[in-house]
Amino acid sequence: MERLRRTDVPSAGRRVRTGPGGVLRAVLRHGPLARSTLARVVGQSPASITGQSAELIEAGLLREAPELAAPKAVGRPHMPVDIDTGRFVAGALHIGVPYSTVALLDLRGRVLTEDRRDHRSTDPADLVADAADRLRKLLAAEDRVPLGVGVATGGWVDQDDGRIIEHPLIGWRGVPIGDLLAGEIGLPVWVDGHSRALTSAEELFGQGLDASSVVQLFIGNVVDAAFAVDGVVHYGPRSAAGGVAHLPVAGSGEPCFCGRTGCFQVTVSEATLVRRALAAGVVGRPHFPDLVRAAMDGSPFAVELFHERSIRVGRAVATLLDLLNPDRLILADAAVVHVPGCLEHVHRQVREHSFACAHPESTVIATSFREHTLSVAAGTVMLHRLYTDPLGVSRGGSR
Ligand SMILES: [Zn+2]
Structure with a gap:
């Protein structure tokens, strides 16, 4: 019997993202964009886009890009806006089985710097203290301000309370990794599984x-x-x-x-x-x-x-x-x-x-991420929150 296969029917419409997160995502994907174009892309009124762009510029997440304006483009609606990659960075910690990776990413998800080392200890407190120390060194050499740290790992992770429920290959059970790292580094910390993070990373920064x-x-x-x-x-x-x-x-x-x-x-x-x-x-x-x-x-x-x-x-x-x-x-x-x-x-x-x-x-x-897969996964745990609730996260928002 010949197999029946799926035919190429058009897929259902994507969830429409509105508000500042939708604006920031549209600029990430299509930008730099004039605000008049952005209004059409997001499906909101030009006045609403102008207001939200102003808030995102004020928060340091968008910037006006006069160098990219068309010669005849005069006035705000036609001035392109782009992601401001000059003000903030995202911290990243990926916990692997033999080693951990710390990194800094810009707001376009590009890995700026990365440090991978074998675990000296897999005791959670020791490992987190070592990772925090390495992250602090990366941040000390960086002019931009950290918005927070994303933590990604394999195994079973509960993002709601920032806890690794079970990671048998490291021997962890019920490790409150988010609280441990936040306590060490003094920044907001978000935690998730690395495959989930990579799914978001492909949507935000990759080819998917x-x-x-x-x-x-x-x-x-x-x-x-x-x-x-x-x-x-x-x-x-x-x-x-x-x-x-x-x-x-x-x-x-x-x-x-x-x-x-x-x-x-x-x-x-x-x-x-x-x-x-x-x-x-x-x-x-x-x-x-x-x-x-x-x-x-x-x-x-x-x-x-x-x-x-x-x-x-x-x-x-x-x-x-x-x-x-x-x-x-x-x-x-x-x-x-x-x-x-x-x-x-x-x-x-x-x-x-x-x-x-x-x-x-x-x-x-x-x-999409080749040798930087682990750093992108971890950084995206933080950046995904930023692109969902940009104003909340940039104001030191909640986990
Ligand atoms: Zn088995």
Whole structure:
């Protein structure tokens, strides 16, 4: 029987964003823009746009760009406004399994500076004190003012109270990471899961802008997912949505900490691949970037490891596409970004195994953020709040 596939019907309209957040997002996406054009883009009256632009300029989030005005453009409605990237920065902390990354981003989500180090301790208070110290050093070398810090990590995160509910690979349970860091650094702190943050990052700063539904799949040591419709990320009861770590993988005998074997996360995780590469003498130390480098340099064993992993990732992607039928599925996976052939393996598996996806190449794409994925994820936890409630956040708003 021939499979029925989704036809390319136009997707439903996106949620219209209004107010200062909508104005700021429109300028981010389409700017610099004359206020008269901005009024049309946002669908509000020119008078309302002029008032909101004035508030955003006053808050230091927008600036007038006379250097970009057309020669005959006279008067306020025609003076372009752009995101003001000169006044504020966002702090970022990503907590990975072997290391943490601190960074500063500008208001366009560009990583200005970044510092990644192996954990000296995974005790939450020690790790946060070390991260705060490193962030303070980055801020001391920066003229712009920090609006706050975004924290992202894998595992199960409750954004409402800034708490990591469970991160088994680091051994954390119920860690109030937001309060700990805010206490150390004296700035507002927001916390979320890295896949959810990357979903927002693609909408704000990446290429996923014209998709009304997006799945983000993160493949690292943690393997997790997020799902957003019309720019709204789904959290579900207890913020538990997106757990794909323990999906069963056919043919895998890797033992998982959950007590079963062949779970998706442990089968494709960076630690598992590095262990196999170390045993084969392809890398000299348990350091995942060395394995990526070996594959980029053409080591047949390393390339084969990544291609084999991509086939397994592709099967899981096919399942997610059938379950959620998104316009885009975005892969945050170092191999897909750096190792030739990996994305093609994923596409082939989708073509062979998905019932819903008619166009694997345009549906399943690599992350926009490449080597800065972790910093962008963390910074976006803060910047997403800014683009939702710009005036509240810039006035030292609430979590
Ligand atoms: Zn498991």
